Amino acid sequence: MKFKLNYSLFCVLIFTCMAVYGQKKYVMVIHGGAGTILKKNMTPEKEAAYIADLTKALQSGYEVIKSGKTSMDAVEAAIHVMEDSPLFNAGKGAVFTHDGRNEMDAAVMDGKTLSAGSVAGVTVIRNPISAARAVMEKSEHVMMVGPGAEAFAKQAKLEIVDPSYFYTKERWDGLQKAIQEDSVKTVLDHGNKKSMKLGTINKDYKFGTVGAVALDKSGNLAAGTSTGGMTNKRYGRVGDAPIIGAGTYANNATAGISCTGWGEFYIRNVVAHDISAMMEYKKMSVADASKAVLAKVGKMGGDGGLIAMDKEGHVAMPFNTEGMYRGTVTADGKIEVLIYK
Amino acid sequence: MKFKLNYSLFCVLIFTCMAVYGQKKYVMVIHGGAGTILKKNMTPEKEAAYIADLTKALQSGYEVIKSGKTSMDAVEAAIHVMEDSPLFNAGKGAVFTHDGRNEMDAAVMDGKTLSAGSVAGVTVIRNPISAARAVMEKSEHVMMVGPGAEAFAKQAKLEIVDPSYFYTKERWDGLQKAIQEDSVKTVLDHGNKKSMKLGTINKDYKFGTVGAVALDKSGNLAAGTSTGGMTNKRYGRVGDAPIIGAGTYANNATAGISCTGWGEFYIRNVVAHDISAMMEYKKMSVADASKAVLAKVGKMGGDGGLIAMDKEGHVAMPFNTEGMYRGTVTADGKIEVLIYK
Numbered sequence A, B: 001m002k003f004k005l006n007y008s009l010f011c012v013l014i015f016t017c018m019a020v021y022g023q024k025k026y027v028m029v030i031h032g033g034a035g036t037i038l039k040k041n042m043t044p045e046k047e048a049a050y051i052a053d054l055t056k057a058l059q060s061g062y063e064v065i066k067s068g069k070t071s072m073d074a075v076e077a078a079i080h081v082m083e084d085s086p087l088f089n090a091g092k093g094a095v096f097t098h099d100g101r102n103e104m105d106a107a108v109m110d111g112k113t114l115s116a117g118s119v120a121g122v123t124v125i126r127n128p129i130s131a132a133r134a135v136m137e138k139s140e141h142v143m144m145v146g147p148g149a150e151a152f153a154k155q156a157k158l159e160i161v162d163p164s165y166f167y168t169k170e171r172w173d174g175l176q177k178a179i180q181e182d183s184v185k186t187v188l189d190h191g192n193k194k195s196m197k198l199g200t201i202n203k204d205y206k207f208g209t210v211g212a213v214a215l216d217k218s219g220n221l222a223a224g225t226s227t228g229g230m231t232n233k234r235y236g237r238v239g240d241a242p243i244i245g246a247g248t249y250a251n252n253a254t255a256g257i258s259c260t261g262w263g264e265f266y267i268r269n270v271v272a273h274d275i276s277a278m279m280e281y282k283k284m285s286v287a288d289a290s291k292a293v294l295a296k297v298g299k300m301g302g303d304g305g306l307i308a309m310d311k312e313g314h315v316a317m318p319f320n321t322e323g324m325y326r327g328t329v330t331a332d333g334k335i336e337v338l339i340y341k
Helices: A002-022 A044-066 A071-084 A128-138 A146-155 A169-188 A263-268 A271-282 A286-300 B002-022 B044-066 B071-084 B128-138 B146-155 B169-188 B263-268 B271-282 B286-300
Strands: A026-035 A104-110 A116-122 A143-145 A210-215 A221-227 A248-250 A255-261 A304-310 A323-330 A335-340 B026-035 B104-110 B116-122 B143-145 B210-215 B221-227 B248-250 B255-261 B304-310 B323-330 B335-340
Touching: A026 A044, A026 A071, A026 A255, A026 A304, A044 A071, A044 A210, A044 A323, A044 A335, A071 A104, A071 A128, A071 A210, A071 A221, A104 A128, A104 A248, A116 A128, A116 A146, A128 A146, A128 A221, A143 A146, A210 A304, A221 A248, A221 A255, A248 A271, A255 A263, A255 A271, A255 A286, A263 A286, A271 A286, A271 A304, A271 B271, A286 A304, A304 A323, B026 B044, B026 B071, B026 B255, B026 B304, B044 B071, B044 B210, B044 B323, B044 B335, B071 B104, B071 B128, B071 B210, B071 B221, B104 B128, B104 B248, B116 B128, B116 B146, B128 B146, B128 B221, B143 B146, B210 B304, B221 B248, B221 B255, B248 B271, B255 B263, B255 B271, B255 B286, B263 B286, B271 B286, B271 B304, B286 B304, B304 B323
Parallel strands: A116 A143, B116 B143
Antiparallel strands: A026 A210, A026 A323, A104 A116, A104 A221, A210 A221, A210 A255, A248 A255, A255 A304, A323 A335, B026 B210, B026 B323, B104 B116, B104 B221, B210 B221, B210 B255, B248 B255, B255 B304, B323 B335
């Protein structure tokens, strides 16, 4: 009997060791937006292009971490790649507003100091994520919007571009389609209370966003999110990406989080901070907390996804859409990129 | 022994009933900003004026609740009084930006549905709190900023005023003083890393804000916050007031919360949602959670206060400044107004 008990204990120990040893330690996780992404609608060329740019973003972030720089440097480097790529709804490739403009939002947060920075409604800053970082590091503010944020970015010596830099034919065509669909939708929904609202959302729109969470050699977490917002948006609408606690949050005590999806639901659920709070106050794992909070969003009618990483390098990438552009890189440099369910 | 046990139980029951009966049930709590408010600096006339307007705001909210309308109606009514008063930094009486403009922010949240609305950087809407409510009720968005938010408010038939409506001599003089102090501060701090930051904050500035939380006869909570932001602010700075989860939050499961203070610290600590999360996940009381979260703000170097009320009508009004304009009204209409510690 005694031997049997010890043997059981021995087995439990062995399995525990195997589980711990076998568990990958990640240093970065990124996303390039969640939505109706189906393999049947994707050409091999387009798929390859997405995989290439997501891989490049992860490589950039990994190089930074490997060299001993901060997680914030890694987040900025990875997001630069996605902002500079026309494939993602952030920076070059941002969707158009109803007025035919590209109005971008971005935010960063440092898990060690709980410092944060964000910009909203900027139109001439090449890399909005760097503007968010500049707000955090070079001002005593957290959030700046519109022309004021742009004046600040100029003073902070960030790269300013002509708004035409952000033009891509695909997004312009997307706006024309959205305008047409919206007007059709308004006629069809005539008399429906919901459609009488100003700024009605066509659920089929893409709410693309890019984001990254990194963990550096000092054990510090950082998170960042950058977006062009919603196609055909009006009224200076701001989504969750630049809202600290909603679309972006980082705290060394819990996790770094970046969200993508139907922003209004993410704001109302204070998604990123809620995940952190569940981890801190309910002692939930990053995976369980992420799943639980995304379920709240889904229950309310919102869709999207998120990425999260805790200080041990455990990663969660849940989404309730058809797909989410996403990827990870481990401490030993192994990159994995995924698109579909 | 049996009798003794029953007797003990009887005593516990009696004391519980007494405690419940003796505990006041509040239906509304308001604040008019926290800061360096000292009795020695206050004239009897000014003090009387503040008390009169805070009382009027509470009366307005109470009448709405008494008549059976919603907590959101009560919050809007109370905040209208404070926005229309030149005494508070919201609506008429809003402080001036560096460029001599009045840029206002506001937010509301409905505890039953977790619906929310907010506006930031608006300059021509007489009552920004009503614009926030319109965003919540008449659009599918949560947050709108700048001219876009104003265009929406016009379409939603809100009262539009000339920007000169918001002028008050006291606030204009405050801006001139702030500009002078800032330039002196910059010279004095020359070489100090912190002062090299763009948009340096003079800690002596007032971060006035108004806010209200109400509980209606149906047991629903609502919260709202309205502010003119920070005197001499630049770069389109946005504080915590219009950020759902930071300065404003309501959830029937926990509490309604409205904050006032140094906004940057409230955003970084996601103050309003953190109080709610502590109540939900750690089963803390509204008083203990409010105190704990304000302590986090204080530890980080931020100052201010907040009001919070749970679904049972328990109220918390902590602040770590010299004073906070605040007041409560109970279910039986008893009004209490306080200013100092």
